[in-house]
Amino acid sequence: MTFTPATQGRLRRLNLVTAAPLLLFVAVLLSILDTDTWWQIVILAVGMIAALVAFERWTANDLGRVVLPCFVVAAIVWPLSVLFTDSPNGYWGLCVVGSLAIPKMRRGRVLSTILLAALLAGVGLLRLTVAPEANVVAYVAVPAVLTVVAILFSVAGERFYRVVQELEESKAREAELAVVRERVRFAGDLHDIQGHTLHVVKLKATLAQKLVHSDPSRAEEELREIHALVSDTITQTKELAYAQRRLNLNVELENAKNLFEAAGIRVRISRESDPPARELLGQVLRETTTNILRHASSTFVHITLSGDGIVIVNDGFAGESVPELRGLSALRQRVADDGGELTVSVAGGEFTTAARFS
Known part of the structure; x- marks a missing residue:
């Protein structure tokens, strides 16, 4: 066994x-x-x-x-x-x-x-x-x-x-499935960012190729637009990869609740008041949700929303010290830039992620 x-x-x-x-x-x-x-x-x-x-x-x-x-x-x-x-x-x-x-x-x-x-x-x-x-x-x-x-x-x-x-084993399979769903959603976001842009770039490149001799100034304009489109797409892709894309906190709450329940994890959401920096807190919640599903053997998660931010507590943490979580580390600076603080702590087998704004 x-x-x-x-x-x-x-x-x-x-x-x-x-x-x-x-x-x-x-x-x-x-x-x-x-x-x-x-x-x-x-x-x-x-x-x-x-x-x-x-x-x-x-x-x-x-x-x-x-x-x-x-x-x-x-x-x-x-x-x-x-x-x-x-x-x-x-x-x-x-x-x-x-x-x-x-x-x-x-x-x-x-x-x-x-x-x-x-x-x-x-x-x-x-x-x-x-x-x-x-x-x-x-x-x-x-x-x-x-x-x-x-x-x-x-x-x-x-x-x-x-x-x-x-x-x-069932809980582990559900957690893996939840992570797969998250990857599929990430792939969908990536497709939304790049799919339309690449199609437009292809059409503009074809048009520029036809105009390069007959109308050089128009062809040059098309190439400038292609360059701008590609630059914008690179920026959006980086934001998506580093969880910096603007998200809706309410949507992320519902998504996190569904993912945890699918993995057999009890969820309690306490909403004391609407917090500030809602999009940035949505990114913190999404990254924390992924970390819990991947790295913890949790049985419950408690999410608290208050006037100064969000606190996420989960059990099932086996270590004694705080591990290095690159996703949250990347978000810590953005939270600090917006006048807040992102902290993680471990106590009694419980892992706490908190993002607060003064």
Whole structure:
């Protein structure tokens, strides 16, 4: 099962915080209550350490590297516990390792569950050879049944993680699609700028070619107009490439909302009042929208419009420092030239982009 590093890290921390303390508490409790001598504690502790190691590697999605040695150690501890420690809970390590490993198998999980339950029950029966009066339920039924239950819960957990993975992959595809839509829109803007100009230039060049001998002054005028058209087109293309073209803020707000919702990101827009420099703020919003879709694993975005500018906050930022964002860097100077300030900051996994005018 593969997740992005950010999601894998969150799931790992969640599992460690919620389950690891409980497993450790059970291990210590059993070691204290079920043993009388130090060597009995050592036997149980070895199996419990194997279980904790397997669990820690499982949270890191790296169980395959340690599952065999952990299983072997736990499988040795159970018969030693049955025969020498007078403890019916030595199966705990084998139960934990098995319940983590079996759901990871691509096939044969049912057969493996049956074999593991049979192994636990069969080893538990050995207790009768050294203590005929032993509690058969505690040594045979409880280990087998609890292990099967643990495996069933683990299988359900694996299915939950699979659903999370599918949702994450769907979100990634939606974000990629949103970026593609943005590129298509950029291509449309570029076509609007250059398509008509190139067609006019072609016609004027053809006309100038025909007039070059019959009417040189007219041909020269056509060439001057061609030069002016090309210069203007170059300027507009640069403005488009560096997000300096005048935009409508309301249109950009609606477009950003549609893009985020298509990518599965919750959006909240707070409009306190109409801000100044609306076209320039539209450029900031467009660039920030693209950055969020491309570089963050966001679940929500909050856009606030006020009398002095715009603030865009999104979660899902995995870094500790502010990255270099060339698009926003290019806009920072334009905002400053208009008497404003464009800032970016990171705090608690949230990335804030703010453009304010005094």
